[in-house]
Amino acid sequence: MKKILLFLFILISASALSQELRLLRGAITENLIVNDSVSETYSLYLPTNFNVNETWPVVFVMDLDGKGKAAVSMLMNASEQEGYVLASSNNISDSLSISNNVLVANRMFNAVFQIIPTAKNRTYTAGFGSGGMFASILPTFVKEIKGVVSIGASVGNVEILNAKQPFQFIGIVNRNDFNFRSMYVNKxxxxxxxxxxxLLVYDDERNLPEKDIISSAFRILTLTGMAKGYLNRNDSLVRVSYNEFLTKSNSLMSNQKPLLAAYLMTDMEKVFYPLMKLDSLKESQKILKRSPSFRKANRSQNSYFLKESFTKEDYSYYLEEDIITYNYANLGWWNFQMEELNKLDKSAVLFERQMSTRLRGYINALISDNIDYISADEELDLEALNLLYMIKTITSPAEYDAYLKVISTSSKMEDYGTALFYLEELLKNGYTNTQELYSLEHTALFRIMPEFNEVVEKYLKGARYDIIEQ
Structure with missing residues (x-):
C-alpha cells in the first residue's frame, strides 16, 4: 500500500510537555522527547487511519541497543495492517541494570499515554532476542501490560511470573534458531x-519472521482482547481470522510439515475456544496426531533434540576447558566440529539441517558470552580472550572482526607468526577494508614488516597504503 504521510497536530497541555507535537501517520516520528526533566527520546509509529477520536492499542518495542527507529520499523507493516500504535525508546541499553531499564521504559510509557488515546487493557510489549526477554519481564513491574510478543526469545525469568498478574505471552521462533528448543520447553x-x-513456529532461511507471522501475533492479541471483553466483539473478524489460521494449517499439512500444523492448531484452540465452537478443529487435531506422517516427524524431531543436547554439552565442556588451559591444540577439534556441521547443512533431512543451524548459533552465542565475560573482568586475561577469537574464526569464518582481534592481540603480545597467519586467513576470506587494516590497534610494528606487506600485496594487488603511526 502506498505510504501516506500526513501531519497530525496534537496539542499537549501545559502540565504535560507544553509543546505542539507534529506526528506522522503512516511513518515513523523520531526523537520525540519523553519529558523536559530527562534527556530521553523515543520513536513512534501511528497507522495511516489513526485519529484522536478513537482509542488505540499500543505495542512498546524493546531494543537493548537503544535503536528505537530500527525496532519500530521491523514491526511497522504488521502494526499498520492490524491497527496498532508502536513506540520504542532510544535509551534502553544492555549496559544499564534491569531496574534502570524498567524506569526508562516506564517514563516512555507515560509520555506515550499523554499524547495517544490508549485503549484500556490493550497495552503490550514486544522485542527481538534480548529485547524480547526484557519485554517479558516488564509486565511483572507494570501491571497495565497485558501481553508480550517475543521474537526469538523465551520468557526472561519464569520464576518471577505472578499467577495473580497474568499476561499473554506470544513467542515467535524459526526452527533454525538456536533458541527454538528453549522456547519450545518454555511453552x-x-x-x-x-x-x-x-508459540508461532516457522521454517525459513531468514531468522527474522515475515510480516504475516508478526501480523498473526497482533491478531491473536486482538482476538484475546475480544474474548476478555477489552474491546467489542467483531464476529466477522473472528470468522475471517479462524479461516485464515485454518487455511495456513492445511497448507502446512499439504507441504509435509505436520508438526508446524499441530503447533498452529494448538494455538488456534487456545485463541478461539472462548469465541466459537471448535468441534471440527478438535477432530482435525486428532486425525493429524494419529497420522503416520506426524508420528514419524515427531519421533525424528525428538531424536535430533536428544543428539543436539549431547552436542551442546560437548561444546560447553570443551570450550570451558580450552579457556582454562589455553588449549590451542584443540583448535583442530573445533575445526572438525564445524566440518561436521557443514556436512549436515547439505543433508536431505530437514531436521538435520535445522539442528546444524541451531548448533552453529549456539556455539557462536556461547563464545560471544565468554568474550563479554572475560572482557568485563578487571584483570583482562588476554591469552584466553585471544583463544576465543581464534575459535570464533572457525565457528563463524565470515565474521571479519574475530580475525582482526586476533591480529591485534597477537601483535600486542609480539606473536607475529600468529598475527601473520590470521592476516592471510582474513584476506583469503575476502576482506578488503585496507583503511581499517592499516589503522588496527597494536600493529604499528607488524605493519612495517616485509612479511605483512608481502601477504597484503598477494591478496590486494597493486594497493599502496600509508602506515599510520599510533
Whole structure:
C-alpha cells in the first residue's frame, strides 16, 4: 500500500510537555522527547487511519541497543495492517541494570499515554532476542501490560511470573534458531503454570519472521482482547481470522510439515475456544496426531533434540576447558566440529539441517558470552580472550572482526607468526577494508614488516597504503 504521510497536530497541555507535537501517520516520528526533566527520546509509529477520536492499542518495542527507529520499523507493516500504535525508546541499553531499564521504559510509557488515546487493557510489549526477554519481564513491574510478543526469545525469568498478574505471552521462533528448543520447553512450562501463551513456529532461511507471522501475533492479541471483553466483539473478524489460521494449517499439512500444523492448531484452540465452537478443529487435531506422517516427524524431531543436547554439552565442556588451559591444540577439534556441521547443512533431512543451524548459533552465542565475560573482568586475561577469537574464526569464518582481534592481540603480545597467519586467513576470506587494516590497534610494528606487506600485496594487488603511526 502506498505510504501516506500526513501531519497530525496534537496539542499537549501545559502540565504535560507544553509543546505542539507534529506526528506522522503512516511513518515513523523520531526523537520525540519523553519529558523536559530527562534527556530521553523515543520513536513512534501511528497507522495511516489513526485519529484522536478513537482509542488505540499500543505495542512498546524493546531494543537493548537503544535503536528505537530500527525496532519500530521491523514491526511497522504488521502494526499498520492490524491497527496498532508502536513506540520504542532510544535509551534502553544492555549496559544499564534491569531496574534502570524498567524506569526508562516506564517514563516512555507515560509520555506515550499523554499524547495517544490508549485503549484500556490493550497495552503490550514486544522485542527481538534480548529485547524480547526484557519485554517479558516488564509486565511483572507494570501491571497495565497485558501481553508480550517475543521474537526469538523465551520468557526472561519464569520464576518471577505472578499467577495473580497474568499476561499473554506470544513467542515467535524459526526452527533454525538456536533458541527454538528453549522456547519450545518454555511453552510447556507456561502450560503447566496455566499461563496464557502461544508459540508461532516457522521454517525459513531468514531468522527474522515475515510480516504475516508478526501480523498473526497482533491478531491473536486482538482476538484475546475480544474474548476478555477489552474491546467489542467483531464476529466477522473472528470468522475471517479462524479461516485464515485454518487455511495456513492445511497448507502446512499439504507441504509435509505436520508438526508446524499441530503447533498452529494448538494455538488456534487456545485463541478461539472462548469465541466459537471448535468441534471440527478438535477432530482435525486428532486425525493429524494419529497420522503416520506426524508420528514419524515427531519421533525424528525428538531424536535430533536428544543428539543436539549431547552436542551442546560437548561444546560447553570443551570450550570451558580450552579457556582454562589455553588449549590451542584443540583448535583442530573445533575445526572438525564445524566440518561436521557443514556436512549436515547439505543433508536431505530437514531436521538435520535445522539442528546444524541451531548448533552453529549456539556455539557462536556461547563464545560471544565468554568474550563479554572475560572482557568485563578487571584483570583482562588476554591469552584466553585471544583463544576465543581464534575459535570464533572457525565457528563463524565470515565474521571479519574475530580475525582482526586476533591480529591485534597477537601483535600486542609480539606473536607475529600468529598475527601473520590470521592476516592471510582474513584476506583469503575476502576482506578488503585496507583503511581499517592499516589503522588496527597494536600493529604499528607488524605493519612495517616485509612479511605483512608481502601477504597484503598477494591478496590486494597493486594497493599502496600509508602506515599510520599510533
Amino acid at each position: 510447556q512450562i507456561l502450560n503447566k503454570l496455566k499461563f496464557p501463551n502461544e
